Amino acid sequence: MAPNHRLQLTVCARDMMLLLVWSLLSAGGRQLSLLRSLQDEERMLVGYGWCVLRSSREVYRTADIDSVDTIDDQVDAADRELWAHFRQWMATHDECYIKWDLHENLNNHRGILMFCVSRNHRASHVWGMIQWIAEHGTGSYGLLYVHDDEDQIGNPHYGRGADDFSNAFRVHRISNGCVTEMSDPFLSPIVPTLNPSDLA
Secondary structure, three states: OOHHHHHHHHHHHHHHHHHHHHHHHOOOOOHHHOOOOOOOOHHOOOEEEEEEEEOHHHHHHOOOOOOOHHHHHHHHHHHHHHHHHHHHHHHHHOOOEEEEEEEEEOEEEEEEEEEEEEEEOOOOHHHEEEEEHHHHHOOOEEEEEEEEEEEEEEOOHOOOOOOOOOOOEEEEEEEEEEEEEOOOOOOOOHHHHOOOOOOO
């Protein structure tokens, strides 16, 4: 049998199977719930972030010209220890939904972390990751841009549901040992700033 004939039969068999499943479900009036479950599979959380991962710089507040070289050495050592601990944390909390890359040295800059996340729902270690960075690398700073189309009023999962952010990016700022959620003035609202409709 020619390959294209086999493909046609495979497609036909798939369609017949879908019709059979649909007819079986129709007896219980469950077509709507099936449609909703298929739509839920398309709902996504997506996030894009960057961070300068570094230890506290508070010691420089009282530094002078005579002590700055010694302080530089101490801070460099603290940064290297922080990067090692971050890699250890990620090794035990990493997931296939998070992609990240830490550049300990890039030209004259150090500790540059780039990351992104994509999941069907809000549950992800990315939240623990940015909180870990804020707590352990108090000199760190950066941004995580997140769009979660399930972040709606009345959806209480993961401590959300008070506001409707389903058509907006939310910005999570890492600075001075804190993670602060903020509005996005650049790419939101997603419709119509980025997409012509919510079907795009």
